[in-house]
Amino acid sequence: MKRVAHICTVASSHNILMDKLQELQKHEYKVHIYSDENGLNPSFSDSYDIPYFFSPMSRSIEPLKDIRSIFTLAKKLKAGQYDIVHTHTSKAGIIGRLAAKKAKVPLIVHTSHGLPFYEGQSRKKHNLYRSLEKIGTRFCHAITSQNYEDIDAIQALNKRLFVYYEGNGVVLDQLDQSTDKVIVTDLKQEYEIPENKIVLLMAARLEPVKNHEFLLRALYIVKKNCNDDFICLIAGDGPEKDRLKSLLPTMNLENNVNFIGRKSNIYDFIKMADISVLTSKKEGVPRFIMESMAFAKPVVASDALGTRELVSNDESGFLVPLEEDERLADAIQQLITDEKLRTEFGERGRQIIKEQFTEQQVAKRIDGIYRELWKEVD
Numbered sequence: 001m002k003r004v005a006h007i008c009t010v011a012s013s014h015n016i017l018m019d020k021l022q023e024l025q026k027h028e029y030k031v032h033i034y035s036d037e038n039g040l041n042p043s044f045s046d047s048y049d050i051p052y053f054f055s056p057m058s059r060s061i062e063p064l065k066d067i068r069s070i071f072t073l074a075k076k077l078k079a080g081q082y083d084i085v086h087t088h089t090s091k092a093g094i095i096g097r098l099a100a101k102k103a104k105v106p107l108i109v110h111t112s113h114g115l116p117f118y119e120g121q122s123r124k125k126h127n128l129y130r131s132l133e134k135i136g137t138r139f140c141h142a143i144t145s146q147n148y149e150d151i152d153a154i155q156a157l158n159k160r161l162f163v164y165y166e167g168n169g170v171v172l173d174q175l176d177q178s179t180d181k182v183i184v185t186d187l188k189q190e191y192e193i194p195e196n197k198i199v200l201l202m203a204a205r206l207e208p209v210k211n212h213e214f215l216l217r218a219l220y221i222v223k224k225n226c227n228d229d230f231i232c233l234i235a236g237d238g239p240e241k242d243r244l245k246s247l248l249p250t251m252n253l254e255n256n257v258n259f260i261g262r263k264s265n266i267y268d269f270i271k272m273a274d275i276s277v278l279t280s281k282k283e284g285v286p287r288f289i290m291e292s293m294a295f296a297k298p299v300v301a302s303d304a305l306g307t308r309e310l311v312s313n314d315e316s317g318f319l320v321p322l323e324e325d326e327r328l329a330d331a332i333q334q335l336i337t338d339e340k341l342r343t344e345f346g347e348r349g350r351q352i353i354k355e356q357f358t359e360q361q362v363a364k365r366i367d368g369i370y371r372e373l374w375k376e377v378d
Contacts, residue, residue, distance in 0.1 A: 002083040002370070004167045005105075007034045007073070007091045007096035008083050009057050015086065016113075016287055016336050018048045018242040019171045023363035025049070029370075032080065034073065035092070059091055066095060069325050070139070073099035083107060084370060087140075093130060097139040108140040109369070111166055114284030114306060115150050118209075130157075137161050143371055146284035147210030147306045162376075164369050168285035169359040179271040191233070191258065198230045198336045201273035203266055203288045204280065206259075211302065213244065214279040214323060221329035228334055230256060232277075235269060237262045270295050274342060275335050281322060283307050291359055292359070293349030298342045300331045310357070316349035 006021060021031045021367065031050055036057040058065050077085060077100055084107045088095035093110045097191045100108045117129040137143065137158035144166035145151050155163045193199060200219075212234065219232055234244075241259065248254045263269055266288075270276065275298050276292035283306030289299055290310060299317030302305045313319040318331035332356040335342055 001028050001030050002374075003030045003032070003081060004084040004086060004370075005032050005034055005077060005080060005082045005100075007055075007085065007087045007092045009059055009092040010036050019174070019359045020169070020362055020366075021050055022048055023171075023359045024366055027363060029084075029367075032075070034096075050130065054194060057092060057095055059154045061091075069095050070099045074102040077103040077105060082110065083374075089090065089113060090129070091134070092135050097136055101139045106142045107370070107373055109142050109144065110136065110140045111144045111146065112150055112154060112284070113146055114282060117151055118282045118305070120281060132378070133157055137376075141377060142369065147309050149305050149309070150284075155304050157230065162366075162373065166365055166369070167287040167357065167362050168287065168290060169357045169362040170287075170353060171359050172289050172294055173285060175267065175291065175294050178267045183268050184272045187268055191231075191260070193231050196229065198275065199273045200230055200232040200275045200277055200332070201235065201269055201292075202232070202277045202279070203269070204237040204278060204286075205265070206234075206240040206244060208240060209281050209321070209339060210236075210240075211240075211279045211281050212240065213247065214302065214325070214328065215277055216244070216247055216251060216253065216257065216327035217325045218332060219256065219284065220252055221325060222333050223256060225329070225333065227333060227336060228256070230332075233269060233273070234259050235263045235266060237311060267295075270297060275300060275332070277332070278302065278307060279328070280304055280307065285286060285309060285357075293357075294326075294353045296346035296350040298335055298345035299349060300328065300335065302328075309340070310352070311346070312352065316344070316352055317345050 004354050005018060027030050032053060033050055034053045034055050037054040055076055059071050069271055082105050085100035085105045086109045087093045088111050096345050097108055113237060117126045117247045134157045142162035143154050143163045145154055146166055148165055151163055202215060224275055245259055248257055250341045268291050276297045278289055278301045280302060282304050301311050301319055303319040309317055311317045311319055320331055351360050
């Protein structure tokens with residue numbers, strides 16, 4: 001049984017890895033996970049049969065701390081006698097790969113959850129992040145991508161690198177058992193949402209790349225066009241919070257938009273919502289949209305990298321070109337007023353997830369990647 005260490009920057013990332021790693025263990029791997037301890041939810045991690053280890057890692061670039069992190073992690077990886085190290089997120093991707101190389105781990109793999117450089121960034125940021133990712137390719141045997149569209153960009157960083165499609169998924173049985181009608185009713189009472197109001201939900205970190213202002217501009221148009229029959233809940237936290245909240249009075253949206261912060265029980269909010277919205281400039285494969293579709297919720301989303309691999313336009317939701325406020329408003333308005341269309345989109349979205357986006361499928365894919373690569377390094 002091969003020993004595998006998965007490494008992510010912060011412990012709060014464990015919620016996007018644990019189900020996948022639990023499935024991976026069924027393919028005869030002993031899986032451990034490493035991260036900084038920031039953001040760990042002990043009750044969540046304790047519910048999985050996956051040992052969790054802490055190793056200091058900062059999300060920001062701090063050269064002296066980062067060097068110490070590499071040496072500390074390398075010692076732990078060497079002591080763990082791992083056959084495979086698999087890194088996640090940009091920062092852990094650099095530190096983890098360098099540490100694994102120093103520890104002489106036989107096979108090193110990195111997963112791209114969405115490249116940190118993208119169209120529309122400042123040239124300085126784009127070049128910096130691209131250079132760091134290019135350096136990272138020298139310290140691993142392969143990179144897996146959560147979406148198909150990033151594969152060419154990853155391959156361009158290093159023509160000799162093995163690049164694979166990994167995908168992303170959910171555990172449908174777990175989602176189906178995670179909520180009940182009583183909780184949904186209680187949430188509506190807690191947030192004082194009248195029964196006649198349509199509930200929109202966007203769950204994403206409050207940062208520029210998630211593009212929340214695009215949604216607010218569209219909601220301003222929806223309300224201006226005499227439709228006040230909605231409440232939009234925005235879940236998440238981040239550096240854009242104060243600026244975005246300050247826009248609400250200028251758009252007459254104080255009674256329609258509620259920033260509810262980061263929620264550990266996001267499944268309950270998805271279940272409560274009538275429509276899920278995501279306006280990001282780019283994604284890997286957005287988990288919020290996957291989970292919304294799994295709960296049979298119709299989706300309105302920006303036609304962006306990663307998202308378009310999930311949402312079938314006019315079939316499971318609407319895909320809207322970035323920054324086209326009127327078209328986003330029209331899509332939202334159409335779903336607010338058409339219950340039958342909401343149901344049809346939701347049912348088709350659930351079917352797409354069931355057929356293409358489960359963690360069982362992802363784990364099987366990763367197992368195949370490991371086996372193929374092991375033949376190359378053995």
